[in-house]
Amino acid sequence: MNIQHNISLRPLHTLHLDVAARFFYRWENADKLDELLAHAQEYERVIWLGSGSNTIFLKDITDGLIVQIATNGIQVIDEDEYVRIRVSAGNNWHQFVQYTLSQSWFGLENLSLIPGTVGAAPVQNIGAYGVEVKDYIVSVSGVNTLTQERFVMSNDECQFSYRNSIFKQLPHLLITKVEFRLSKQFNPHIDYGDIARIAQTIADSEKLNANHISQAVIQIRQSKLPDPDKIGNVGSFFHNPIVPADYAKQLLQKYPNLPHYPQSDGKVKIAAAWLIEQAGLKGKKCGAMAVHQQQALVLINTGKAIAQDVIDLKNLIQSTVLERFGIELISEPRFIT
Numbered sequence: 001m002n003i004q005h006n007i008s009l010r011p012l013h014t015l016h017l018d019v020a021a022r023f024f025y026r027w028e029n030a031d032k033l034d035e036l037l038a039h040a041q042e043y044e045r046v047i048w049l050g051s052g053s054n055t056i057f058l059k060d061i062t063d064g065l066i067v068q069i070a071t072n073g074i075q076v077i078d079e080d081e082y083v084r085i086r087v088s089a090g091n092n093w094h095q096f097v098q099y100t101l102s103q104s105w106f107g108l109e110n111l112s113l114i115p116g117t118v119g120a121a122p123v124q125n126i127g128a129y130g131v132e133v134k135d136y137i138v139s140v141s142g143v144n145t146l147t148q149e150r151f152v153m154s155n156d157e158c159q160f161s162y163r164n165s166i167f168k169q170l171p172h173l174l175i176t177k178v179e180f181r182l183s184k185q186f187n188p189h190i191d192y193g194d195i196a197r198i199a200q201t202i203a204d205s206e207k208l209n210a211n212h213i214s215q216a217v218i219q220i221r222q223s224k225l226p227d228p229d230k231i232g233n234v235g236s237f238f239h240n241p242i243v244p245a246d247y248a249k250q251l252l253q254k255y256p257n258l259p260h261y262p263q264s265d266g267k268v269k270i271a272a273a274w275l276i277e278q279a280g281l282k283g284k285k286c287g288a289m290a291v292h293q294q295q296a297l298v299l300i301n302t303g304k305a306i307a308q309d310v311i312d313l314k315n316l317i318q319s320t321v322l323e324r325f326g327i328e329l330i331s332e333p334r335f336i337t
């Protein structure tokens, strides 16, 4: 096994903290899985990594093997008015979405430009602009790294919910492939925010198609979110909290402008960005970490942030929002300590 030693983790996670890994392996060849699992037994722990866009390394990792999942491939399984495709975990998510559009397979266009890999997409049931990936997943295949048993889980068994799934709860389940079912008929999802207007402007006098939606999403994302290649960040740092209807009503009496989204179970989702902004924290800095000026849900590394800066800013936001609104914000990324 070509294990690399003492490499910088800075380029391998999008917050770009200056930490290092003692042992690192980039896993490209799917056929080497058994060899990799056998070798992994020699380490105290194994940390499975995609593109590191939802992961924060808080210190040098000296006790475990970091495996970057980089297996590639897209296989068509079945085709009629829908197409079923099996996709390897290491495929880049955005490139995969663009590939589906080039084939006129529809459904994932609203999820354009989300950083990361295909294998990580089910882990937190990625979502954006009114669409969640769970609606297009048939099954997820992988291996239980504790027992080495292979599994294929149906969509129901994956227990998808808002930014959550069984894989977030059980990190020893390694995803190797994801099976998607995409439509050959375009069915636009344009009820969310400005998508309809921007996509229509891009389409001009042409009939609206999925590429217009994808371009609109890309344009909106690029205008609102800092590019992690230029400014370190992990996208949304906190989940949007979901509160009981009674509590939402109390908040709305006090703050009539509070952005809120009723859920199918009667609870109400609240915009975490609004809470942070109203708490006066936009632009707030702890060391070299800051709350982004354009999007309060995004925390940025202004250059030389260290782990303590991340923790201090996270704690400050959580305690201020709790004190002001009585709501506990839950952080979204995985912290590796």
Ligand SMILES: Cc1cc2nc3c(=O)[nH]c(=O)nc-3n(C[C@H](O)[C@H](O)[C@H](O)COP(=O)(O)OP(=O)(O)OC[C@H]3O[C@@H](n4cnc5c(N)ncnc54)[C@H](O)[C@@H]3O)c2cc1C
Pocket (backbone or CB within 6 Å): 014, 047, 048, 049, 050, 051, 052, 053, 054, 055, 069, 089, 114, 115, 116, 117, 118, 119, 120, 121, 123, 124, 125, 126, 127, 128, 167, 171, 173, 174, 175, 176, 225, 226, 227, 228, 233, 234, 235, 236, 334
């Ligand atoms: C600028 C920016 C914007 C973002 N916007 C969005 C958004 O709109 N919506 C959204 O939902 N998310 C968003 N995110 C978060 C992130 O893009 C997603 O969570 C993405 O799926 C992470 O992919 P990754 O490969 O980088 O995962 P990593 O950070 O490498 O890993 C994340 C977690 O998944 C696990 N994991 C990764 N691969 C596998 C695998 N094959 N098997 C089992 N576990 C695995 C890891 O162990 C870890 O726990 C954004 C992030 C950034 C930086």
